[in-house]
Amino acid sequence: MSLDQSAVSSLRAEFPALQQTAGGRPLIFFDGPGGTQVHGSVIKAMGRYLTEANSNTHGAFLYSRRTDETTDAARQALADFLNAPRPEEIVFGANMTTLTFTISRAIGRTLSPGDEIVVTRLDHDADIAPWLALQEQGAVIRHVDFDPSDCTLDMAEMEATINPRTKLVAVGYASNAVGTINDVRRIGELAHAVGAWMYVDSVHYAPHGPIDVQAIDCDFLVCSTYKFFGPHLGVLYGRYELLEALPAYKVRPAPQDPPGKFETGTGNFEAQAGATAAVDYLASVGRRFGGKFAEEYASFEGRRRELKAGMAAIQAYERELCERFVAGLGKIPGLRIYGITDPARFDERAPTVSFTLEGLTPNQVARRLDEANIFVWDGNFYALAVTERLGLEEHGGLVRVGLAHYSTPEEVDMLVGVLGDMPR
Ligand SMILES: Cc1ncc(COP(=O)(O)O)c(C=O)c1O
Numbered sequence: 001m002s003l004d005q006s007a008v009s010s011l012r013a014e015f016p017a018l019q020q021t022a023g024g025r026p027l028i029f030f031d032g033p034g035g036t037q038v039h040g041s042v043i044k045a046m047g048r049y050l051t052e053a054n055s056n057t058h059g060a061f062l063y064s065r066r067t068d069e070t071t072d073a074a075r076q077a078l079a080d081f082l083n084a085p086r087p088e089e090i091v092f093g094a095n096m097t098t099l100t101f102t103i104s105r106a107i108g109r110t111l112s113p114g115d116e117i118v119v120t121r122l123d124h125d126a127d128i129a130p131w132l133a134l135q136e137q138g139a140v141i142r143h144v145d146f147d148p149s150d151c152t153l154d155m156a157e158m159e160a161t162i163n164p165r166t167k168l169v170a171v172g173y174a175s176n177a178v179g180t181i182n183d184v185r186r187i188g189e190l191a192h193a194v195g196a197w198m199y200v201d202s203v204h205y206a207p208h209g210p211i212d213v214q215a216i217d218c219d220f221l222v223c224s225t226y227k228f229f230g231p232h233l234g235v236l237y238g239r240y241e242l243l244e245a246l247p248a249y250k251v252r253p254a255p256q257d258p259p260g261k262f263e264t265g266t267g268n269f270e271a272q273a274g275a276t277a278a279v280d281y282l283a284s285v286g287r288r289f290g291g292k293f294a295e296e297y298a299s300f301e302g303r304r305r306e307l308k309a310g311m312a313a314i315q316a317y318e319r320e321l322c323e324r325f326v327a328g329l330g331k332i333p334g335l336r337i338y339g340i341t342d343p344a345r346f347d348e349r350a351p352t353v354s355f356t357l358e359g360l361t362p363n364q365v366a367r368r369l370d371e372a373n374i375f376v377w378d379g380n381f382y383a384l385a386v387t388e389r390l391g392l393e394e395h396g397g398l399v400r401v402g403l404a405h406y407s408t409p410e411e412v413d414m415l416v417g418v419l420g421d422m423p424r
Helices: 005-012 040-052 062-082 096-108 129-137 155-161 184-193 240-245 269-289 291-297 302-329 343-348 362-371 384-389 409-421
Strands: 090-093 116-120 140-144 166-172 197-201 220-224 234-238 335-338 352-357 377-379 398-402
Touching (some): 005 269, 040 062, 062 090, 090 096, 096 129, 096 197, 096 220, 096 234, 116 155, 129 140, 140 155, 155 184, 269 291, 302 335, 302 343, 302 352, 352 362, 362 377
Parallel strands (some): 166 197, 197 220
Antiparallel strands (some): 090 234, 352 398, 377 398
């Protein structure tokens, strides 16, 4: 069985927020790129942790041991989700932004003046500003542009920019502003060819397709579980030898080894419990609806295989829904999509579609949609370099619609209808 409409209705029933109404009408969540709704098992797991295990770590008593088990299980779950070779390569933090500043500060201690870091204008600022901060240490930051006509990275410029002085290439897996999926594998090859490290921001991509840090061959990869049906928790994968070698800013009694040396202060253990549940939910999608894809991932076993099949099923479903949505938007006069619109190229985009509507600011569009209980974001979504490059920063940025695997064709049609009828 694959992820079809009846499968999606049964999954939707498992998300308490999707059952809510306001003013007697259902709520339509297209705000996923800012944070998805949470699976019921996540809410239960967090409550269970706080009831049956709430404590600090490494104590000589039952609840503390349960807390240690909670953390170990979460590391294993995220290692499975990302196909990391070892759970010790998973570092938890408040969110992706905080973890990226942690790693950029650590890397900054190893740089010499004139060392270069490559960033892109297609990225969220959380994968730009932490690297810009290293200019204080004499690092040179190089920016790779994108083509404003389809919002894809300029790969020729990427090749020309990476050079023997490059120490790190920071790139997004997918753009949270315009949906473009980057060829992270190719960029990793370019980085490694000159001995540079590859840092991948997969925050936007994570809810939309399978991630495999070994196949991408990246050195670091970050994501946030609140973008894939879990709680607010940041996750960093780092190659063990690198995490071991990098100097951490830490308190003296804290662990000397990874991952503990990068986990400053007391962790958010209830969120770790919830993160395990979110990963288990996605594995269950694979078990229930990923049959068609399981063969493709025959080299994986157990939960890793279920996760790959589940995410592949989600990807296929979302692609169809995105085609329907983009086709619908194409019929609305004065609506301009920024990003890839050719359905034949939809494997190069996530189902996140951003646009402007002539006669209204993005914020006015979002407010009018809210009147119909349709939730979308407007603005720059912290992808400041994108809206600046597109010349939209002064005009309120973009309206962003994020489809998720719990979105339905009816919801998409409703949105297209409301947009088409919107008074301007
Ligand atoms: C692509 C991308 N990178 C980074 C971030 C920042 O993530 P966090 O909120 O976990 O710091 C976001 C958040 O929207 C994002 O979409």
